Amino acid sequence: MSLLSNPLRDPKDRRLPRVAGPCSLILFGVTGDLARKKLIPAVYDLANRGLLPPGFALVGFARHDFGHQEFKALIKKAAKDGARTPWRDTVWKQLVAGIRFVPGEFDDDAAWQRLGDTMRELDEQQGTNGNHAFYLSIPPGLFPVVVSQLEKHGLAQSDNGWRRVVIEKPFGHDLASARELNKIVGGVFPPESVFRIDHYLGKETVQNILAFRFANGMFEPLWNSNYVDHVQITMAEDIGIGTRAGYYDGIGAARDVIQNHLLQLMALIAMEEPVSFKASSLRIEKQKILANARPAPRLDFHTAHAQYVAGWAGGEKVRGYLQEEGIPQSSTTESYAAVRIDIATRRWAGVPFYLRTGKRLGRRVTEVAVVFKRAPHQPFAKHDVVELGENALVMRIQPDEGVTLRFGAKVPGTTMEIRDVLMDFAYGGAFVESSPEAYERLILDVLLGDPPLFPQHEEVELAWEILDPVIDHWARQTSIDTYTSGTWGPASADEMIARDGRSWRRP
Structure with a gap:
């Protein structure tokens, strides 16, 4: 080779x-x-x-x-x-x-x-x-x-x-x-x-967040509350728990994914520029974000948790969470979790971060979407831009790894009509080198004694400080919401983000 x-x-x-x-x-x-x-x-x-x-x-x-x-x-x-x-x-x-x-x-x-x-x-x-x-x-x-x-x-x-x-x-x-x-x-x-x-920290596309932010001068000036409306971080799976009942029940989606994967992604998106990419420098900046991040104060308004019920996935009829082998009928463990996180820093004050994860959702996808504030559209008539969405920069972690930029462009013709279009970059089409599997990179780093991709105990404990109040809030509830397999989650999650005048992206 x-x-x-x-x-x-x-x-x-x-x-x-x-x-x-x-x-x-x-x-x-x-x-x-x-x-x-x-x-x-x-x-x-x-x-x-x-x-x-x-x-x-x-x-x-x-x-x-x-x-x-x-x-x-x-x-x-x-x-x-x-x-x-x-x-x-x-x-x-x-x-x-x-x-x-x-x-x-x-x-x-x-x-x-x-x-x-x-x-x-x-x-x-x-x-x-x-x-x-x-x-x-x-x-x-x-x-x-x-x-x-x-x-x-x-x-x-x-x-x-x-x-x-x-x-x-x-x-x-x-x-x-x-x-x-x-x-x-x-x-x-x-x-x-x-x-x-x-x-997840071993994935090339996760590491590329740092390269994307700090190697390109065109985006960093917009990476703040003056221009960013909100951020959505999604990890969706189209599979159920399979044979993992013994591990998953009692753990749930929030502990399994949000506490580690999604909060780490949030830290990489929100952190300040490190003085170098040494482990100590990266750790300092991530810890600053986690130390200043907390769930929104109204946990009843800005969190959602649910279990999947029987439905259709991949063209096949699938059973619900409580019908999975090894799951007790009394289980209230969530297979879907969503939470709004606020970061109390000068850069991100007033910008909500919406984190969601779930099993038996519409498709398998992990992405980070940075959604920008709407332009005032002053030169345009209302009907010219009525369907125009917000500009959004989407980093696809898996599958179809890449970056998509959504922006408004003029529709060909004699009128000034604006429509959303996508500019798409795919890793597979841009590089001839194959990306190493995440565990390759991580095992090699262990054998080399190279720690940049590994969270230290301070990050772990800060992440639990963020999530514990949410889990405690859910534990005090006597019931859990449900959603049909193959959909994009419970109505309560849609209501959660709608209270802020926003809606979930459809990946």
Whole structure:
């Protein structure tokens, strides 16, 4: 593969790839969906791009009692099924030499001793030099257990290398639990060794928000309350909860998506220009936004939550949330959540940010829409512009990644009639380089010790401070609204934004 075609090459020298040094990645929960569908394929793709060292090792830890050959076959199948780069036997041969499996339960001291023996073996045979990253692809309730066991058995520190821990969201269930989790993890690993994964921050289109805002002089002067009317941030899914009832029920859409993905997107849209793109500089500016952001004061007016009921999606009849396998009939967990956030800064005072997410909606889409104030239209007759909408800049995160600008243009003819038109930029048509999958970028950053895309505990706790009052408000209600599968959410969400004289975009 040409180094010039490598989308993860070294930013300091565009000719050189960012190659990880000698190390291992230890996957807890290696047989789970995330590991099989995302993490293992990402590791293979990194190796195929030439971004992992020859001595790289992959260790699986799980309760299953696999033989080593059986485990290697499982890894091979997962890599083949999910890889985004072509399969090459030479790459697999390099990877398989460093694959190991450690069976055991998390409360089994003997299993942790076997893991320690395996790590030392890899240091000697693969040359990993004491460098090991622990990826916790496990239920959140087990995070403290694993971290404590790593400390107890002396695996969290090393005299001759680095140790890092990777934690998947959600980071706690509320502010109190997030603080407790951060205390536990921070008592074992130093801050620079803790990587909290929010896979949305690894998407190229999310990172492009920073490039779009700060590399182009034409938009930043308009990026404030003088010109922006409001901002809508949407993450819609057309699927239901599937087999995730055990995780999803009791978590809900707000905790699952708004607390992390959408508030992080909001921070990137609203933050001031950082002095550099170093992790510390980005973190400072994002924290300023989160510290000054709060839900609108009238939570009964400016929030909405609901469950999907049976309907049609993708041309098929689908069941409602309460009919999903494993969901109790008494559940009031929301599958749709919307909230208005106000940011008390000079730039954004008076500009509402509307965040919404839901399952079983009209289509799968994630986007940020910056909607500008209407022009006064003084030179035009009323009928010339009566149908003209607001100018809007829409950043599409997924799918069909790109940027759309909506503005008014004259309709050909002898009269001065204005109509909305779209100027569209698509990543797929503008760049010949393929975008790396989010987990590729994030795993590589972990192995490199590069933290810009990972929220630190201050950001996590600030996000919970924003969301906790909303969740507490919903918990005091005795019923939950509903919406038909395949639609764009409940009537209460439309009423919520209509109270401000606005309406939701139809993506």
